[in-house]
Amino acid sequence: xxxxxxxxxxxxxxYWDELERTLAKLETEPGLRMSLAEVERLHYLYERCSADLAxxxxxxxxxxxxxxxxxxxxxxxxxxxxxxxxxxIRWKALLLAFPRAFRRHLDAFRLAMGIxxxxxxxxxxxxxxxxxxxxxxMPFPGLMGSPKDRVAKEESATTDRLKxxxxxxxxxxxxxxxxxxIVALAAGITFGVGTLILLFYNGVILGAVAADYLxxxxxxxxxxxxxxxxxxxxxAILLGxxxxxxxxxxxxxxxxxxxxxxxxxxxxxxxxxxIGGAACxxxxxxxxxxxxxxYHQPVLPYALKIxxxxxxxxxxxGFLGWAGRE
Numbered sequence: 120x121x122x123x124x125x126x127x128x129x130x131x132x133x134y135w136d137e138l139e140r141t142l143a144k145l146e147t148e149p150g151l152r153m154s155l156a157e158v159e160r161l162h163y164l165y166e167r168c169s170a171d172l173a174x175x176x177x178x179x180x181x182x183x184x185x186x187x188x189x190x191x192x193x194x195x196x197x198x199x200x201x202x203x204x205x206x207x208i209r210w211k212a213l214l215l216a217f218p219r220a221f222r223r224h225l226d227a228f229r230l231a232m233g234i235x236x237x238x239x240x241x242x243x244x245x246x247x248x249x250x251x252x253x254x255x256x257m258p259f260p261g262l263m264g265s266p267k268d269r270v271a272k273e274e275s276a277t278t279d280r281l282k283x284x285x286x287x288x289x290x291x292x293x294x295x296x297x298x299x300x301i302v303a304l305a306a307g308i309t310f311g312v313g314t315l316i317l318l319f320y321n322g323v324i325l326g327a328v329a330a331d332y333l334x335x336x337x338x339x340x341x342x343x344x345x346x347x348x349x350x351x352x353x354x355a356i357l358l359g360x361x362x363x364x365x366x367x368x369x370x371x372x373x374x375x376x377x378x379x380x381x382x383x384x385x386x387x388x389x390x391x392x393x394i395g396g397a398a399c400x401x402x403x404x405x406x407x408x409x410x411x412x413x414y415h416q417p418v419l420p421y422a423l424k425i426x427x428x429x430x431x432x433x434x435x436x437g438f439l440g441w442a443g444r445e
Contacts, residue, residue: 128184130432131171135191142194146311158338165195177429215443217396221358221438222364231318231360235353238322239329246330256327266335273340273415285409293405296352300359300397304390307366314363321356343421348408351400354435358397363388400435 141161153161162243170190174442186436221228245252254263268427282286306313332341369382411424 124184127171127174131167132337134164134167135171135188138168138191138195138418142191142198145198146194161195163263165192165199168192186444208376216388216392218439218442220392221396223389224361224393225275227364228357228361230364231357233356234315234318234360235322238319238324240322241319242323242324242326242328243330245323246327247334250331250334253327253331256323257331262328262331265346266332266337266340270337270340270415274417280302281310281409281413289405291411292408293402295407296355296401297398300356301400302396303356303359304362304394307363308370309367310370311364311367314367317363318357325353339421342416342428343415343419343424344412347412347424347431348404349397350432351407351435352404354432355397355400358400360394362393365390369437372384377396412432414442 138161141157141164145153168188169192172185173194174186175188242256245256250354257263299321303314303317306317328345329341365386366383369386370379372379372382375382411427412418415421
């Protein structure tokens with residue numbers, strides 16, 4: 120085969136130079152992560168350079184050019200077919216992504232908390248004005264009866280009503296609460312209206328329950344029942360609401376000139392970090408509710424349960440507020 124070396128070199132040299140620059144970058148930055156388009160380009164340059172080398176195989180002149188191409192192809196082959204050590208998950212960075220994302224969107228969390236508080240006040244007021252309203256506000260059979268009767272029944276129980284089904288009950292709680300948090304996030308696609316309604320209604324239920332039990336003089340039971348799991352569960356639902364409002368903010372833009380898709384990409388990682396953290400918290404809350412919250416005095420003293428809940432709340436506040444700070 121006859122090749123016009125000068126013409127051949129002039130036509131292919133730009134591809135060789137590009138491949139050499141790419142390989143030099145990969146060799147000086149071993150941890151470099153390439154995009155799919157960059158990987159595809161590297162493979163194309165490797166195949167083209169390999170084809171050029173094959174065309175020179177039957178040509179006896181230009182040994183230096185052949186040596187150059189052999190070296191280039193060899194380096195490219197090593198990069199493409201390199202066997203790397205298994206991917207290691209950076210657990211510390213993954214763990215700290217949650218509190219960092221939380222702190223970057225504190226205003227959204229404050230908004231979620233404010234709406235929930237308004238709902239609590241509304242639920243409290245509704246029950247204090249009309250105690251019969253709890254049949255509408257609290258669609259849970261276990262809360263329909265008299266708080267005094269429930270407390271007396273719980274404290275005098277001689278059998279474990281969750282025996283044999285504790286794990287199932289815990290899994291149901293986790294599933295339900297995680298669904299609520301995810302819905303609070305997903306409802307942000309309604310420009311925050313759906314998230315607002317969900318948080319407000321959750322607040323109404325909390326306020327109604329508090330008014331019902333405190334009005335019946337069962338505040339100690341209420342605190343011992345709700346604090347162990349509620350000190351984690353309620354903030355986790357608020358985190359779902361925070362994520363929903365972050366999503367809504369990205370959709371609305373708030374005077375931003377960036378395209379909507381760019382804004383959504385900008386908050387995507389934070390949304391995953393926040394909702395992932397909330398899901399982990401709700402798994403813990405489900406375990407606590409099943410194994411601790413459902414057991415009352417004299418089995419578990421209320422003071423111990425309240426102290427446990429307050430310690431959980433303090434630990435969560437410290438983690439979200441300080442973990443991962445530079």
